[in-house]
Each structure stands twice: as C-alpha cells, then as structure tokens.
Amino acid sequence: FGCPTAAPEVLHELRMALMEAFDGSLPDAFKAISGGSAKLTGAQLEAFFQAAACAASSDGVPTTAKQKGASACVLGKAGQRLKFWVSSVTVEDRAAVFASLSLVQRGEAIGVQDFLALGLHTAILSVRRVEHFKTWLFEEFGTTKDVFRNVFNAIDAEKSGVATRRCFADGVISLGYPCNASVVRSVFSLLDRNFDGEVSFKDFLKLKDFDGERFLMEMEILKRFVEDKFGSIDQTYEHLLLKERAQQVSNYSAPSSVSYATFERAMAQAGFKKKCPDVDLRVIFLFLDEATGKHANGFLSAREWSLMKCLDSQALRGNPARLRKLLVCEYGSVLQAFERIHTDWLIRALANGLKQLAVSGLARAIAEGVDASTGAHRRPAPLRTPSIVGLARSLSHPGFSQVLTRSA
DSSP: OOOOOOHHHHHHHHHHHHHHHHHHHTHHHHHHHHEEEEEEEHHHHHHHHHHHHHHHHHHHHOOEEEETTTEEEEEETTTTTHHHHHHOOOOHHHHHHHHHHHHTTTTEEOOHHHHHHHHHHHHHHHHHHHHHHHHHHHHHTOSSSSHHHHHHHHHHHHHHHHEHHHHHHHHHHHHOSSOOOOHHHHHHHHHHHTTTSSEEHHHHHGGGGGGGGHHHHHHHHHHHHHHHHHHSSSHHHHHHHHHHHHHOOOOSSOHHHHHHHHHHHHOOOOOHHHOTTTTOOOOOOOOHHHHHHHHSSEEEEHHHHGGGOOOOHHHHHHOOOHHHHHHHHHSSSHHHHHHHHHEEEEEEEHHHHHHHHHHHHHHHHHTBBOTTTTBHHHHHHHHOOHHHHHHHHTTTTTHHHHHHHHHH
C-alpha cells in the first residue's frame, strides 16, 4: 500500500543526530556504519542503530560497538541525540529509512551517495513546511494580495520593509502559527530569494503561488534537461565551475562552489529558460543550498548539487503507506477513519447548507419584490438560484433588515 518510505521528519532528525555524533560529517558516519565497506546493507544499518542505543553513555567516554558486522564509534554525549532518535522510532520506521535511501538504486545495499541523500530529505521537509505555512495563512486570513500585505506588515514589527530571520520567526509565532521557531526558520530559508538573510514583501508574496508538487516536478524536469544537455549531473557541475571561473578573472584560485548568478546564466545559455520559462530556478537553487541543513548562502557546493542524482518521485512525493498507518493507529481501520471523517464533514456541511438555504430564501423573497411593510409580493418572479453578485445586491437592499425582523 504505497512505497515504504520514511517520514521526512524522521529522516531529518536522523540526519541531525548523525551529524552531531560524527562531527558534522555524513561520509564519516557512512564509513563507521559500513565498517569501511563501499556498500551498506539494511541489516548493517539496523545493527548500528541497536548498537548506538546501547553504546551511547552519559559520561562522555568514547565507546566502540561491533554487532553483526556494523562498526560504530559513538561519543557518549554527542551520541545522546542518536540514542534518543532510536528510542523514539519503531523497527518499521528504521526499516523505512533504509528503503527511503535505496529507492534510487533499488538494490540490497546502498553506497555513500545514497546515504548522503539524507540531506535531500532535509530540504524536502522545508518544502512541506512551506506548504503547511501557506495553507495555514489561507485558512486563517485569506488568499488575496491585500491579506498577504497585512500579514507581512504584522510580521515586520520594525517597519523596515524587510523581515530578518529572527523578526520573521517572532512575527509569525505572534500571529498564532502552531509550529515552533525552527519550523518557521525553515520556511524563511526558502523565501530568502536574495540569499541576504532578509525577506521582502515581494519575496513573501511568492508564497501565495507556491506549489510543492509542481516544484518537485520542476526539479525532475531540470534534472532530465541537464543530463540530456551535458551528459550527467557531475559533468553539469564541471561546466558550471568553468563558468564560475570565467567570472572570477581576478581570482587565481579555482572556485569550489557555484554562485546563483552563474547558475542562472548557464541555464539560460543552455536554453533551459526558453524551454521551461515558468520554472523558478531561484527556488530550486535555494532548495539545494538548504539541503546541507545550514542557511543558504547563495553558493552551491559539489555535494549539494550531487543531490540531484537522488531525485526520485516515489521517495519525495506523498506517502500513502505512512498515511494508512496513521489512520489505522488513530481510528482502528481505514474504513472507520473514513466514516469518522465523513461524519465530521457532514455535520459542518449540513449546518452551512441550512445557513445558505435560509439566506438564499430571504434574498429570493427580496428579489421577487416583497413589500417590506406588508409582506405582500408586488409581482411574481421566476424561481431561480441567486448568483453571488445578485445575493450581495439583495443583502444590501434597504428593506432587508425589515424583512429579517418580520421573519423573526
């Protein structure tokens, strides 16, 4: 029932725990877990998790655990977050972690590049958080440009015309957004379109049209385009580095990263913008830059760009297996979940329908020409359902309040 991929929150927390335990290096984590091998199996990964849960001590003394071929050196205090992660997830969740990392190769073992895709899932979590924030804004305040202007003005407490990372987080939380500051900062990162630590109203308004599913499709479109144009993801990055070097004529050292300006210019020269004019390259760049878990700085490293190799629609889009599990845990079965959801919806739908019927009846009476003083019809009118415009006009009729009084 759907692909067995782990929730992005689970993958993100695992990545952060591994980074903390292995001094910020996922390659070192892979080497320790695989015992120095080029490949890592699901059994080795599970053995590592079990060993890490037992090996992480509170006294800060390094401990080494070997079990079923998995070697792990986990520092006591540094490994506490990893120990907590293992204790907070189920065996099925841990198996889903491996399934999420092996989706691209679909083999029995994964390599270091597959393991580094944990960073991609961190960026995916940011996309999901942006979608959640947008939906919350729509439901709480509305969808118009004026609404977004008012919300941004409320966030911009300093009235400077831009919101810094801290100002944005404080402002959004003060509006009642039901998520913590780390979630809000994650949203901020994908709105910081100039990579300067500030979000303007123009940047904020981009949120109105953001669509996560469309964005992931655009990522796949870009991936296919550069592979067809340059041969591979790695060859594309080499081409980008050459372009970056050409821009740094005064710098004799070879560039190790690619700026957004170079990236945008290279894609335009390759014909991508002409072929796909609606694709927002800036957000794609932000997404890849955010994959490290650090704040985007406007430059892409080779490791960040290589995450394009890990794109897989089954891994990144939706998770019916997870949804089914949640429904079964909460309601007992999918059928019972549907009945509960349908009942709750029906109660609200009936209440709203009765209100609409009452207002429509009053509006129709006014439209047919009811005399407000006698309640008599001036002339018959054909039965029709009033339009939104017609209903608005009817509600503004001078005799509407009198009709309400007589009806009461």
